Amino acid sequence: MNLQSSYQELLDKTSKKERKNINIYIGLSGGVDSSVGAYLLKKDGFNVKGIYMHCFSSDDPKCRANQNRADAIKVASFLKIPIEIWDFEKEYKKSVIDYFFSEYKKGNTPNPDILCNSEIKFKLFLNQALEKGADYVATGHYAKILYLENGKLQNTNSKQILISKPHDSKEIRNTSISNNNIVCYEYSKLKIKNLKSHNNSINDKLEERQNHYYIASGEDMWKDQSYFLSKVQNDVLNKILFPLGELYKNKIKGETLGYKSTRKIANSIRLPVCKKPDSTGICFLDGIDFQQFLRTKLSEKEGNVYNLTNQKIGTHKGICFYTIGQRHDFVIKKYIGKPLYVIRKDIKKNRLYVGTKENLYKNKLSINSVQLKIPENSFNSLVGDKKIFVRIRNLGDFCHVISFKKNKNNEFILRLEKPLFSIAPGQFAVFYYIDTFGKKNTEEKIIIGSGVIF
Incomplete structure (x- = not known):
């Protein structure tokens, strides 16, 4: 071709x-x-x-x-x-x-x-x-x-x-x-x-x-x-x-x-x-401080930081100012000897949960607001052929999708070939079809859909 x-x-x-x-x-x-x-x-x-x-x-x-x-x-x-x-x-x-x-x-x-x-x-x-x-x-x-x-x-x-x-x-x-x-x-x-x-x-x-x-x-x-x-x-x-x-x-x-x-x-x-x-x-x-810009509309609301065994170990300035994988700007009162990262957030209880870097790797991905650019049965067939990859951030790794399930709410649950680092709700998951198309020493990476991580 x-x-x-x-x-x-x-x-x-x-x-x-x-x-x-x-x-x-x-x-x-x-x-x-x-x-x-x-x-x-x-x-x-x-x-x-x-x-x-x-x-x-x-x-x-x-x-x-x-x-x-x-x-x-x-x-x-x-x-x-x-x-x-x-x-x-x-x-x-x-x-x-x-x-x-x-x-x-x-x-x-x-x-x-x-x-x-x-x-x-x-x-x-x-x-x-x-x-x-x-x-x-x-x-x-x-x-x-x-x-x-x-x-x-x-x-x-x-x-x-x-x-x-x-x-x-x-x-x-x-x-x-x-x-x-x-x-x-x-x-x-x-x-x-x-x-x-x-x-x-x-x-x-x-x-x-x-x-x-x-x-x-x-x-x-x-x-x-x-x-x-x-x-x-x-x-x-x-x-x-x-x-x-x-x-x-x-x-x-x-x-x-x-x-x-x-x-x-x-x-x-x-x-x-x-x-x-x-x-x-x-x-x-461009040129404007990100955190300062957030604070023009969103107020600080101090809350507690917990480890993954539900122990209170520190404080934070407000859930909205942190993202999954972040490792700074929260106060830890009980040091465990390793860097700690934001693992998940509880917006209702205003709690931040932190853990080690290893806790940020997951091989399962849930997305909604899915928009496929090809028929769903074709997407399913390409997943079976191991031709579909997903990317969860700009310039991020291309990861094989090895299976997916669709529930009644039109949400996709993906299983990945290898764990991805720091999967953040709200970010886009983008599907690529990757193939040589018969050419030597080169691949084309074509976008065939996307959705929002939740």
Whole structure:
């Protein structure tokens, strides 16, 4: 099976002359990755527009939002592409920040970056861009979008498994965005039609294949961001491009393996942000202290710390400020000679239970809010073939799923081949199908579903 990223496929199917008439709106964050992505799109001949998404503002002097916006404008000027500022702060608060605080209040450990991608970048941004004339949107994510021929996964023993079928419904549901009168379509049951006649022939070919695109890990295993994209709906992927999917971020790691590196490209063209460090942690808190931000909405409530034999051994500042696997910020009055970690939390009794590192390993995983991108019987078959792996954090280990049971509440109970470390309720468990697809010395890791750990 010949697998190509959607970006490489578009390059192969179009000439430079045709690309001049293909409009691509790229999310320009002011960082190195999206800036190099914009450069590559322009270099390859597309008509590129940068969009800076304003999603969050703060009075905290450490907040980098203003600097990031200024950097995005500077990059657009350097690349000689137009740029617009789109305000999604209201929608971002509702979809991402309110969820963030709500989950911490429940004692869970949420992942707001996943919601940012599924609800903001690849819903609001995507839909508004298409309404304004974009043929595609792009971002600087290190991930790939792959087309699977005939909607089938073919594993190494040539057994084919149906993974998708076209939607028949033409139902459209409209939702207004903010106060700007832009209409946002829910694309789960809609085949996107491009209104520009000069691109109809290209788009018609791709529309037929709409439901056979899947997100896969990027080539750079140290930077792969596919986990954060796990809730993006498959039927909009034919309108999304990831120009960095086959690049490495780090010069040394990438080039020793024969790949181009993003940093080297940025330095070679002297991008204004080529020396800018990577952002780390939760995207909207860029520069802001995490614990201080939590305390803007959540109050401290002192409680007791217990060991796993139910003995009271210390105190804590409030359940919501701790996550599973944490080993600091609680007071232990009875030292046992080993480091202690948060093992579980009792939100009703305001109790924190701690134990040793060994107590954090589990080979059983319970998830709800499951969204499979393939039929359930196909998922079950692939589990039996030992082709399904699960990841419980970004850049975490891929662990074999050896069995799963589904209860009447649509919850999945998974049994894993080996124990995973520090399984935190509220985090996402992401399912990957991993196979060589007949290629030598390489594997593709394709997302086929996700759920929330409880």
